[in-house]
Amino acid sequence: MTSEVCEFTVKGMDCGSCAGKVRGAVERIDGVEDVEVSHIAEKLTLKLDGSKTDRAAIKKAVSKVGYEIDDHSDHTHVHEIDPDKHWYETTKSRHVLLAGAVLAVAWVLALIAPTLSVWAFVAATVIGLLPVARKAFALLITGQPFTIESLMTIAAIGALIIGEAQEAALVVFLFAVGEVLEGVAATKARASIRGLSELIPKSAWLEENGATREVPASDLKIDQIVVVRPGDRIPADGVITEGTSGIDESPITGESVPLTKSEGDPVYAGAINTEAVLRVRVTKEAHDNTIARIVELVEEAESARAPTERFIDRFSRWYMPTVVGIALLTVLIPPLLLAQPWETWIYRGLALLLIGCPCALVISVPAAIASALSTGARQGLLMKGGAVIETTAAIKQIAFDKTGTLTRGTPQVTKIIALQGDEADVLRTAAAVENGSSHPLAVAILDRFADTPFKVENAKAIAGKGVTATLDGQTISVLSPSAANIDDDQVAMLEAEGQTVVVVSRDNRPIGYIALRDEPRDDAKSALAELREMGIGATILTGDNERTAAAIAGELDVDFKAKLMPEDKLSAIRGMAGPVMMIGDGINDAPALKQADVGVAMGSGTDVALETADAAILRSRVVDVPRMIRLARMTMGNIRQNIGIALGLKAVFLVTSILGITGLWIAILADTGATVLVTINAMRLLRAKP
Template sequence: MSRVEKESQEEHEGNEESPSASCSEETAVSTCCGPDVKENETPAISSCCGNDTKEKDTGSSSACCSGVEGENELEDAENRKPNGKNTVEYKVSGMDCPSCAATIEKGLQKTEGIQSIRVNYGTGKMAVGADDHSIYNQVPQLVRKWGFEAEPLDKNKNRQTYKIEGMDCGSCAMTIEKHVSKNPNVQEVKVNFSTGKMQIEHTTNENIIIKEVQRAGFDASLDSKEASSNTKKKGASTTAISGTFLVLGFLGSFTSITPSVIMALYAISILVGGYKPARSAFYAIKSGSLDMNVLMATAAIGAAIIGEWFEAATVLWLFALGNTLQNKSIERTRDSIRSLINLTPAEATVKSGNQLIRKPVEEVGIDAIIVIKPGEKAPLDGVIVSGISTMNQAPITGESLPVDKQQGDPVYAGTVNESGSLEVKVTKLVEDTTIAKIIHLVEEAQEKKAPTQAFIDHFASIYTPIVFILALLVMVVPPLAGFGSWGAWLYKGLALLVVACPCALVISTPVAIVSAIGNAAKNGVLIKGGTFLEKAGAIQAIAFDKTGTLTIGRPKVTEVLSLHNNSEELISIVRTIEEHSIHPIAQAITTYAEERRIPAKEGKAFKAIPGKGAQAEINGVEYFAGNPKWFKEMEVPLHELKERMNELQGNGSTLILIGSREEILGLIAVADTIRDITVQSIQKLKQAGIDEMVMLTGDNEGTAKKIASETGVDRYFAELMPEDKVTAVKRLQNEGKRVAMVGDGINDAPALATADLGIAMGGAGTDTAMETADIVLMADNLGKLPHTISLSRKALAIIKQNIWFSLITKLAALVLIFPGILTLWMAVLSDTGAALIVILNSMRLLRKK
């Protein structure tokens, strides 16, 4: 439900909301920003809401300007590029509402030389067509005049994403970053261990970038569908060869083979198994990074120097084996997002006249008609223009039950057409589809560090050099002081070097976060990052917006009471008044009249009174339809209806009185209906450990009490103005609770921003919901919220398990070094084994249903 609809409903329910807090369809901008500002001519948001208004504070200014009715339809209609060959796309930042997009459009249309202009608020993109290429360079400067920033999208043509193979922990990512950034042709590079990807901006070619990564000891390939499925097995073969020579040397020690041959077998094992870590160690030292390759290579070389050839070969083989197993395991967590990429088909069937032509989805433009046959996946987002079918929307919303679709209904890329053939008009380009945005947002979320991860990374950056220096001191100080032999203390120092690797500790958090976010995405929930995952796991109270969240948001007429025993006449009058309104209560009354084939009368002088109701002149008489408070203000006697009004309000109904200035003709009671899944979801949330469920509503006390008892919420706040929801959330926080707010992501933006965690519903239908909230439920119901909370809590528990296990294992290894119990190969086994166990423990989050 849009902001307008919900606020209009509240007006009928008796709220005395000021006109400035609500925007009608016709006066969306003028109501918000003042009567002198015309729609589509609003300057920037600063002019509308004040210079100090921030995007987060307003949820993309939804609290101020997103009252434009049908914002989603507007965005869909605008989501097209200007025609013509000479078109440049720009990324526009700073737009807070659709009127901002219109401001830029109108401004640029007046610029000489610009032939076509289309600004899309939803995607934040602008397409400009001009005859003279020099004009494109002036566009960012022109756009800046209106308070926005524009950047040509082709400026990012040298920004690429590579898939990196062979990283074992965050220190490997740091090594790659430091090494590659030294190339003069590289402007910016960022490597993320969790996702296994490198974002790089450069002015050289792909092969040079790949070679640079290989020099650092890792493999790189351009990230794409083909590349993601084409994994290399090189590491496994060198591990096998190294292991074979190690076994041969070990078995040879029990035979009559000479020691020199055995040493040669161990040496080959060391060379084969140690080539990659030694090469990586060289570049890590060169770039000023102290990663695990440096520590392992140093330990192996030191062991060989003191004659422990078996130990040296075993260290490198166990290290290589551990890395291979870790890489295979962590790839499974990364595949949780790559599987989403493969959901959409690469080609679409485009209707051209009477012909059907197969085209790559990248070549299909806006407004093209595509055909989706039974059993096929939708290749692009669009609107059905012909056909009836059922679509399985599980990839987007997580709901396994198919949804009936007909003409005018939206279709999302990646969803499966289960029955009839459909003709769909494309509304979004391949890069702007809902599934593309989901993938982009999830990948961004996985790259954002959670507070715990940031702390662990900081701890590891201090811990590793300290233990490294300590290991050097152990090797040198005791022998110099006369405590034992050089060989014994050198061996202990080497073991301490291996223990200095904080690998298990460093990956304890990011692997769990990647697994949890991947699981949520496949189940129709977007978690915007590790920070919000951790917050969701610690939530104690949840505040729900009532209309459209707990309830369907579409009221129905439950009773008609006519004082003159002429219900049809009463309905005919109220239909005449309400037929010109778009709010839900008016539509409910109109639908009720249409179903009974009761026609409207001839009327004129139609007028809506914010916070009161509506009026019209019929046969020379002024009639009114609105809340009881309005009729009291006009001093129209209500005593005949008072008893029945109290009963209906007590049962949770909203009352619409109909009458003139002299008398009341009757009343109509309407009530919202609770979603089928609401009660079940609230029960599951309580089982998941949420202490308190709270409902926030603008409804009267009676309605709020009834809905609260039926849904099972513990507490409610009634008769709230939109700004009062913020106060209610703060009140809960002042009680010492960590609070999540659940709303539709548009009109609840201030409350969503105020809460510790903002959760928006119905993300599949609105771009705004996906942009403003911390967590987005793609389905338009609460069905996935219990899963989200329990998944977050399990993720927190697993992160704690991983951290404690890593610390205890590391501490035990440190303690066992000095008595001589922990050998060098045991130290390696404890480090790589602990890392593998941490990964496998985190992967349990992928399997959570």
């Protein structure tokens, strides 16, 4: 039996450490491989060999380590995150409130009945410690002995044994409070992602046989027609079949200015119809619409760990056992070799155990990355994981495709020169060859030719050169001047003006030239100036001729390389001092996007823009390129701050605990405090405006 991909929902994960425990619980099971866990998406994905293990074994293993698990692999998964409870409604929070109440009673008794208070502190410790100890034992069975739960259990029991019941109760309570705070932070991060999902309306007005009726938006099928009234959100990705209106796409792309769209234009689920009634033909079902796929990409990105995160995971694996070893030596050496009192050094050793918890360190990277991914998604900047963010922050060179990236991608026919016949015949022949093509030059020619083009046979695109076809037994073509072996002063003059010229031929004899111009985007010049200020070099890589490329590059004040075939672009990127980012339209530039250290596709919600590259800029704005790099740099700065906070506090309290300056409750407060500080610092990125 072959392996199948299984997906589970796992509730109760508050941080990357929790995700690690779930991963550790299942990856040791025979027949399980490729385990991915996202605590933000509350999702466990793995490959399972059913001949060795069944799904029930996975669910049992995860349940044993204290997390709720639900199997969604056996039915269609439509992405939807269940609303989280309020913090005080969770079992964990109620347990903390109970332990806190008993602890408060114990302190009151300490003032009026000291003898009774000892038992109250013991009770508070036991109440708080029970779920922790249960989880520690379950993790121990799965081969995870060095966890915060096991260290907490040893420290609390040890404190009780040496008569420090008050400290034991306080330590357990502070630890539980820290866990609740982590849960609150995770809930906020999930809410940010859920906000995207909730942009899609729950219902839609379906039109059938001339009548409309309200149906759930999730039930819409491809090719059905929906009516979208002014002020309504569009319920599905689709194409306008009737009507003209302003469409506010800010929920998807972050672009605040509504775009006027009419018949034939694409629209996206969650966008707002601002002006007039529209009829829209559905092109994608609910689980496959742009927002659902953006959310899915963000969640996948969160489980794609950065190199720094992987390093910290490896570091924490030896860091915790090392600290446990130091704690053991601290307990044994002074009493055995120096005749020091056992109680003093057991107490200090227990404090060291609590410092051995790497929680703050482990979550320092994923917390920052989750916040950055969420912020980027809301602003139309998609980066597929921590590794992409880390590389983007280090970018030194950017290679730009020209057409549709730095330019608007919608050239207009500016001149037609007939060498044989008349201009109408040249245009008619070109339109016949280009009919059906989505290339910007083809679209411009077809826009100029108002009639229905002739039907041709054997149409074939030649990469980087043009298109050929057969019409009435003759070979007709639209080629670049170099591909058509044309050396003409008229062509040179037009190209010197920054225009693109194509040669229209019949049976390899040129019958005319068509000149087209594609203007730079309005924000291209300012974006390139920003990149220069950031110390990042930029180069245009284009298949266009030298003169056209020089005209655009001169206007934008940027370097360029022209007349490049797809393989030439790969060579150019390899020759750049890296790390190198490639910005393209995600279709013609797929090989170059893959070759670059970071490939970024520009395009508002297109399939390719979301799937082929490492990152995507949904607003198709050049100014978003420096914004994406700034967001990545802010994230890496945040990660460095988090690691500094986590390791700095550990180092200070490691020394003070050995010297006896600080005790158990300060040690756990330092750990919980570091975790809270790191989480709050990471959440600052949710409000980042790069």
